[in-house]
Amino acid sequence: MVLKVSNASNVREVIRYYRQPGSRLGYRLFLNGTKHFGFYRSTDSPWAWSKALRRMEDRMGETLAQPAGARVLDAGCGVGDVAGRLAGRFGLRVHGVDLLDAHVAQARRRARRRNLDHLLTFSHSDYAALDFPDESFDAVYTMETLVHAADAEAVLKQFHRVLRPGGRLVMFEYAREAATRMPTPAADMFRQLNDWAAMPSFQRFTYGTLERLTAEAGFSVRGVEDISRGMWPMLRCFAVIGTLPGAGFRAARLRRHSVNTLSAVEFWRHRAFWRYEIHTADKVRTAGS
Ligand SMILES: C[S@@+](CC[C@H](N)C(=O)[O-])C[C@H]1O[C@@H](n2cnc3c(N)ncnc32)[C@H](O)[C@@H]1O
Numbered sequence: 001m002v003l004k005v006s007n008a009s010n011v012r013e014v015i016r017y018y019r020q021p022g023s024r025l026g027y028r029l030f031l032n033g034t035k036h037f038g039f040y041r042s043t044d045s046p047w048a049w050s051k052a053l054r055r056m057e058d059r060m061g062e063t064l065a066q067p068a069g070a071r072v073l074d075a076g077c078g079v080g081d082v083a084g085r086l087a088g089r090f091g092l093r094v095h096g097v098d099l100l101d102a103h104v105a106q107a108r109r110r111a112r113r114r115n116l117d118h119l120l121t122f123s124h125s126d127y128a129a130l131d132f133p134d135e136s137f138d139a140v141y142t143m144e145t146l147v148h149a150a151d152a153e154a155v156l157k158q159f160h161r162v163l164r165p166g167g168r169l170v171m172f173e174y175a176r177e178a179a180t181r182m183p184t185p186a187a188d189m190f191r192q193l194n195d196w197a198a199m200p201s202f203q204r205f206t207y208g209t210l211e212r213l214t215a216e217a218g219f220s221v222r223g224v225e226d227i228s229r230g231m232w233p234m235l236r237c238f239a240v241i242g243t244l245p246g247a248g249f250r251a252a253r254l255r256r257h258s259v260n261t262l263s264a265v266e267f268w269r270h271r272a273f274w275r276y277e278i279h280t281a282d283k284v285r286t287a288g289s
Contacts, residue, residue, distance in 0.1 A: 003099070005126040010150040011099055013198035017259070018100055026260045030238070033079040033106060036144045036172070037231040037276065046233035056172070056231070057085035060141060063170045063280055066092055070138040073097070073162060075127035075155075076145025080107025080120065087111075087119035095137075097125040128155045135164040142171045147194075147202035152210070156217035165285040169219060171210070176274040178206045186270040193266060196259045210279055219281035228276045232268075239268035 005011045017023060027035050031049060038052020039059055060082060066072060068091025074083045077096025080103075086092045098104050104124045111120040125131065127142075128151065140159045149155045159169055179187040194203040211224050242264040267274065 003124060003126060004129050004131070009126070009128065010148070010198055010200060011126060014148050015099055017196075017198045018103070020259075022258055022260055030241075032081075034081040035078045036082065038234045039227065039230045040233045044233070046237050049234060049237070052231075052234055053081070054085060057082050057143075058089065059227075059278070060143060060170060060172065061086050061090040061092070063278060064090075064092070064139045064141060064168055066090070066139050066168070069093060071095070071136065073130075073132075073137045073140040073159075075140060075142045075159070076148070077107055077122060078103050078143075078145075080110050080122060082141075082143050083107065083120055083122075084110055084114055084116055087116045088114060091119070092139075093119050094121075096120070096122045097127055097130070098122070099124075099126060128158060130158045130162055132162045134161050135167075136162050137167060138164060139168040139170070141169070142173065144172060144174070146171055146173050146210070147199040147205065149201045152201045152204070152213055153217065156213055156219075160217050160219065160283060163283045165283055167283045169214070169279075169281045169283070171214075171279040173205065173210060173277060173279065174202050174274055175205045175207050175210060175277050176202065182270070182273045186273050189266045189270055190273075193259060193263050197263060207275070210277075214279060214281045218284060220284050222280040222282060223278075224280075225278040226275045227278055228271070228274075231276050232271065235264065235268050235271065238264035 027033055034053050036056060038049055039056040040052050044052065070092050072092045072094045074094050074096040077083050077098050080096050083094040083096045086094055096107055101124045104122045107122045111117045140163055146152060146155065176190060190203060211221055215221050242261040245261050
């Protein structure tokens, strides 16, 4: 099937990044294919990854705050584990879209395996060029994917269009310090890794930017919460695991092909200059809507 994509697009780069053997192997080996960070309580072992992943997904469900049966769009669903948790635990009817056909196929398999396919549907699409009619969803969410967008304004416009008036948008996304307010090695690291990992919007999302764009797209911003410290234990584990191979890749001049390993090490080293944020916003009701 031909994928309908938006005009301003880096779709090819995103697909290439997720198809890299290093990327596929890393996510598969460490997180069983899930592609987001975990959230920890202070008493948790940093190595209890699965528990932390599910807790982060529960935070999504709690922030969406929808009744069972609500129609929800997962933009950039990956292999569908977030959608699976939201259906299984919160009773939401989730439709996930993703650029990679392999992710969509895996998401469908996992839904069937969990006996949740009555609540879960998936399609191979670009969230910047959605086919759904206006006001199709009660809520929309992104989990660590909007950073890939080539045109975040266009994506937010799509989310606004497909949400019903009063509907909720929740985005778990990264934001960073302005380049002028960090040391040169940190600024260089962001520029390089955001390029290699096809994350132009992370390069652009300095503190406050996503909040401003969300408001400009017509949403009422309810809040932005910095939960970085709750995810640091997992990032630190990845940095510890990646330190030795990262040095090897560097020495062998294979940096570009080991972007996940390098990201773990470098994003941990420079953690003072970026945040993991939860953005919550509602589509404003207009008179008569
Ligand atoms: C870091 S992964 C997160 C996956 C999933 N949300 C999770 O938490 O496991 C980012 C995902 O967004 C998808 N993605 C990136 N840009 C997209 C776009 N324009 N449309 C649909 N999916 C996109 C990627 O294919 C990838 O599966």
